Amino acid sequence: MVNIALIGAGKMGLSHLSILGAHPDVKITGVCDTSKLVTDVLTRYSGFDCFSDYKKMISKTKPDAVFVAVPTKFHAPIIKDLLEQGIHVFAEKPFVLNAKEGLPLLELVKQKGLINQVGYHNKFVGTFQEVKKLILDKAIGEVYHFQAEAYGPVVIKKKQESWRSVASEGGGCLMDYTSHVVDLLNHLISPVEEVFSSLVKPVFSNQVDDAVYALLKLENKVTGVLSVNWSDDTYRKMSTSITILGTEGKIICDSSELKVYFKADTNRAGYSKGWTIKNVTDLTEEVDFYLRGEEYSAQVDHFVKCVEGKAENNINTFAMAFKTDQAIEMIREKSAV
Incomplete structure (x- = not known):
């Protein structure tokens, strides 16, 4: 216990x-x-x-x-x-x-x-876990471009202030929403190495940003686009997705669905030439307790197992999260140039 x-x-x-x-x-x-x-x-x-x-x-x-x-x-x-x-x-x-x-x-x-x-929590989502396997196996060839996105209806009008609307306390779209996307990008493809340019802008907030856009280069030299906006009320809740282009195919993935396109025939189990679509329910392991999504219980269970010595402490470590913090700072600094 x-x-x-x-x-x-x-x-x-x-x-x-x-x-x-x-x-x-x-x-x-x-x-x-x-x-x-x-x-x-x-x-x-x-x-x-x-x-x-x-x-x-x-x-x-x-x-x-x-x-x-x-x-x-x-x-x-x-x-x-x-x-x-x-x-x-x-x-x-x-x-x-x-x-x-x-x-x-x-x-x-x-x-x-x-x-x-x-x-x-995204590292515990079945669709993103499958993307990681595909990338490690170079299933779509050499990755050469990505588009990492997140949108949601957090701040859709002028509203009262809270700690999430104060930059000095950790608020704003960059810290709250964008950190999720950057961390997932770091994990799936490679950590962010350089920010070519960025826009960190308010829409309805007075003290923090509501939208973040950036051109990035990763440590493996792959380049791509980051687009995050928490003032988009065309979404019912936060939606995080990533599109990855490779020399032999393409991946489009969010927390509920994975779409993979192979240019040629493949012997990879469960996939074929052209488009293959998989639902998160086909890729997610069962958990003992469901709340908001299996990924939340899975991340807690992983931590507990690590403390018990039953699992390796190699997911979402402080060192990994530190890389995300560094990328967030680069995005902020580049927007001020």
Whole structure:
């Protein structure tokens, strides 16, 4: 049994808490949030020990691991404190507010030999997992271009301010939406090496960006386009997709459907010349508990298994998330030129 505590019971924190609470190998030792309304409700209806001060919670409950789901500006000091105490950490994305904060954490987690993971759930989506296999096998030949996209209806009118609308706290489309797309791109093809040009622009927000567009070069020298907009109300919810062009074919993929085009006959099982379409339900492994999507339970289960020593800590590590933070900073810096 792995003893796990949670810091930050907002939207994602409560999502993680629900999944952890249903996990057969997890005991929730404590929940921390600064909102008395939240902790009062949890104390009354969940039976969890709730705290307003995470340090008191850690001291009293002594968890093996902690989920950190607070605004991004608080990530670095909290994660550092937990690592110094020898506690395994799962942090919500993005990893830290700026890449400079991440370097000492990478050194510390390596020194301590602790399990570390960041909440980029797309790597646990069946369609994207299949894309990774196709790319590794060079199934569509040499990749020469990509288009990575995400759209959704987060900010579609002038609205009241929250921490997500304040850049210094980790808000904005670049930090919130674009980080998901960049991290997926880093994973599927290669990490971002250079930003040729970028536009980081507000649409309805006063203090942060609502749309991000960029021309990128990856470490393997493949170039392509990034297009992200969270002020697009033609979408019911966030939609992340990637199009990859290769010398022998083409891939178009989102979280629900994978389309692969082969120019010639292929002996790859389940595929044929021309277009093959696969649904995420055909590519996704079952999970014990379903909430919002199998990928959310799968990422939590992976972290738990890593802590138990049953899985290798090689998905969404701090080091991988740090590369995403670096790319985000390059996009921001290039837009200011």
